[in-house]
Amino acid sequence: MNITNYIPTIVRYVIVSLMAAMFTHGWLSPEHNAILGENLDIIVSAIVGLLTVLYALIKRPSAKAMEAAKEIDAQIPAKDAVVIRTPGSAPDIIIAAPGEK
Structure with missing residues (x-):
């Protein structure tokens, strides 16, 4: 199970829960709640997009x-395929030469 597949759903539930809490405490009017509810997909998409960019910035390879x-x-000739041996039972990483599949 990969939790990252569920991020949009998790974000949606968090936003809906926050909206419900704000509405019940009187911080959102019914009109605001209706507008946010209608645009929930756009809000979730924007937040997930921002989280994806932040993750990419944090987890990118180091300069070294x-x-x-x-x-x-x-050092590797462009015409050659590359095989990286991995330890244990993990499959080897194979990078095909140009033109190969």
Whole structure:
């Protein structure tokens, strides 16, 4: 089970719960609640999009890793396929040569 597949649903429930709490405490009028409810899909999409960008910024490879990758890439002929052996029972990573599938 991958929890990231459920992020839009989780965000939707969090927003609806916040809206309900704000409405019951009198912080939202019925008109505001109706407008937010009608636009919930847009709000959820915007928040999930922002979370995705933040995650990408935080989890991107380091500058050192990118430099190492450039150096390794320069040493591998462009026409050759690359096989990276992985430990244990994990499948090897295979990068096909151009034109191969």
